[in-house]
Amino acid sequence: MNTDNYQQGLFGSVMSYITVSLATIIAITLISIFVSFWVTELADKDAQAINLSGSMRMQTYRIGLALERGEFEAATQNIEELHKTWNHSIFAQQHSLLKDPEEEHSKLTQYFAIAYFNWLSNTKPALQATANRAPTNTPNFNLLLENQVLLTDTLVNQFQKDAERKIVNLRTFQLAALFITVLVGSLIFYLLKNRVEKPLSQLTETAERISEGDFNQRVDVEGSDELSLLAETFNRMSKSIADSYNVLEERVEERTRALQQNNIALEFLITTARNILESHDGKFSFSDTISDLSDILGDHKLELCLFTEQGQRPYLQLVAHNRTDNPCEKTDCNNCRNIHQKSKPLLLEGQQRFSISMGERHFGIIDLHINGSNKLPDWQQNLIQSVANQFAVALSMGEQKDRDHRFAMLSERTVIARELHDSLAQALSYLQIQVTRLQKSKDRGSYELQQPIIDELREGLSSAYRQLRELLTTFRLKMDEGGLKTALESTVEQLRARSDMAIVLDYQLVNLPLDASEEIHLLQIVREAGQNAIHHSRGQNVLIRLEQKPDKSVELIVTDDGVGIPNTPEKLNHYGLAIMNERSRNLGGEIDITSRPTGGTQVSFVFTPSTTQTESLTSAD
Incomplete structure (x- = not known):
């Protein structure tokens, strides 16, 4: 179906059905009203005509009664009134028809002509002559009056029959109009039922099923009107939606498979x-x-x-x-x-x-x-x-870990070599010098000088042994999965076990990450500062505090309440101080060792962690 087929024919459209049907009903209604009005209008004139014709009988009787009584003037007046009645406007149609004698007239016109011409030709002249007392050939005017009355009665009956005929025709026309109206209404109902309501119901039902997801529904509407065109368009739309839905489902399945794969x-x-x-x-x-x-x-x-x-x-x-x-x-x-x-x-x-x-x-x-x-x-x-x-x-990470491990081993070996050089190597050199002195005193026989040398050898060996134990403790330090805090707690416990001093750890670096190298260096600095405190301060309390400063640097403070630091601390524990200085330089800071005004010693160290340095560089960029 296409729009060209739809446009062919008057009845190829639903609107044409409805328009023609409504026009027909309106036309029938208007015709019925007009005819009814026209017939009733004629019926009103017939009633007047019957009334006037009936009054003419009465006027005829009055003329006869006046003549019998000898009232000639009244009779003459009644004759004139009766003549005017015969020429009344209600009978104008009849008079106009009488002007054409060759035309075939109806019975009403024929009876009117007989009665009227009888009045003009016979009855009126005789009655006027009688009223004027003139001689007349009419033997008896009563017979003329009776004949005129009979003709008038016949005319009245014909008027009545003509009026009844019009009423019957009106009823017949109304019945016909009713029949035609019912027929046209039934036809319109049938057309609307089959050409409008049924297709609309199918379209509505199909639309509901499509809305529920059944896109294979089709509408079968025959004809070439708008609804059939709409049905075919609806079917094409449904097919298009079904095809689109199938394509969409395939795409969804494809995307789903792709998502599953991804x-x-x-x-x-x-x-x-x-x-x-x-x-x-x-x-x-x-x-x-x-x-x-x-x-x-x-x-x-x-x-x-x-x-x-x-x-x-x-x-x-x-x-x-x-x-x-x-x-x-x-x-x-x-x-x-x-x-x-x-x-x-x-x-x-x-x-x-x-x-x-x-x-x-x-x-x-x-x-x-x-x-x-x-x-x-x-x-x-x-x-x-x-x-x-x-x-x-x-x-790559494995190789990097291996390189970092090797670098750390080399660094620690360098630190160990330096610490051995600063501690045991110098102690052994000192002992070697004392052995040389002892050998010379023996060669010279100066036995009185040997005892002081032996005492120095004994003290030097004790000192070297003590240094060796401290170095071994340093080398055995390790950083487990617990991190710096756990290692510091373990170091504090070791220091407590070796001294009667009260050692307190105040650790406040919970919000700042440190790398492994920074943790190891801090641990060694704390250990050396703690050992110096318990060996040389002769105090009662040691406080180790590690905290983050507002500028995101880290500050380490180790304090004691002992005798304080001498003017030349290097002579007291030169290798421990060397270890701390070396560790602090590796972290980019410097150890500060001072005597406290209230007594005791304070070791302070400040450095900036690598994570904070990276953040500062990024912010600057």
């Missing part, structure tokens, strides 16, 4: 990253990760090969799920080492190689052997490359 890849990558970060000892399980990745990929074969920087063969080769075949043995390892120069995975026949590299450092490859001729989906390729990048991060 979710699988994201969960796997998050798990891998978490395992890398949680492997503090560097023992990350590449085998488990490769096996889990192989489960995600399906039947494809995965192999991991890791190389050293100069190696030509992999030092670690893992095949997913311990498969017996070893694809790597069939290829040249130099090809594996050179693929990191490509920005995309290397595509070979039946396999793909993904580089495990970071910057210019190449760690190895992930070799994928595709099962069959199907191309690996993009999301799986991206997943493998992301895993390769995470492997590169894990290996």
Whole structure:
């Protein structure tokens, strides 16, 4: 159906049905009203005509009665009145018809003509002659009057029949109009029922079902009107919605699959990253990760090969799920080492190689052997490359940890060498000098000088032994997972066990992170300052306070209530002070040792942590 077919024909439109039907009903109604009005108007004149014709009988009797009584003037007057009645305007139509004698007249006109001409020709002249007392040939005027009355009665009866005929015609017309109105109304009802109500009901029901999600509904409306056009348009719309819905469902399913795939890849990558970060000892399980990745990929074969920087063969080769075949043995390892120069995975026949590299450092490859001729989906390729990048991060972190560990070992060895040089080496040099003096006194036979030398040797050995124990205690200090606070608490407990002094720790660095090097240096400074306090202050109390200042620097204060510090503290414990000075310089600060006005010694140290320095540089940028 199209609009051209719809526009053809008067009755090709619902509005045409309704318009023609309403016009027909209005026309019938108007015609009925007009005809009824016209007939009633004629009926009103017929009643007047009957009344006038009936009055003419009475006037005729009056003329006869006046003549019998000899009242000739009254008779003449009555004759004139009767003549005027015969020429009344109510009978104008009859008089106009009588002017054309050749026309075929109705019975009413014929009876009017007989009665009227009888009045003019016979009755009136005779009655006038009688009233004028003139001689007349009429034998008896009473017979003329009776004849005129009979003709008048006939005319009155004809008027009555003509009026009744008009009433009957009016009733017949009204019945016909009623029949036509009922017929037209039934036709209109039928058309509205079948061409309007039924299609609208179908459209409404179909619309409700479509609103419930059933887009396969169709409306079957025959014809070429607006509703059939609307039904076909509705069907096309429903089909379009159904097609769009199907396409949308396919897209939703496709997006859902993509989201599921991305979710699988994201969960796997998050798990891998978490395992890398949680492997503090560097023992990350590449085998488990490769096996889990192989489960995600399906039947494809995965192999991991890791190389050293100069190696030509992999030092670690893992095949997913311990498969017996070893694809790597069939290829040249130099090809594996050179693929990191490509920005995309290397595509070979039946396999793909993904580089495990970071910057210019190449760690190895992930070799994928595709099962069959199907191309690996993009999301799986991206997943493998992301895993390769995470492997590169894990290996790079491992190498960085190893470098940091080596650097820390070298730094500590340097500190140990310096501390040994400042303590035991000098003590042993002093003892060597005393042994030389003792040998010379023996050679000279100066035995009286040997005892003081032996006493100095004994004191020097005791001092060296004490220094050795302190150095061993320093070297045995360790930082466990509890952090600086736990290590300081352990150090305080050791100091308490070696002295009767009351040692209090006030730790207030809960909101500031420190790196491992900063924690170790602070721990050593606190230990040396605490040992100096318990060995040389001869006080009763020691306070160790570590807090964060408003400028985000860290301040360490160790105070005691002892005898105070001498003018030359280096002679008292020169190697301990050297250790503290060396540690403070590594942290970018300087130790300040002063005597308190109230008695005792205060060791203070201020430095800025590396995290705060980084934040300051970022803010400045």
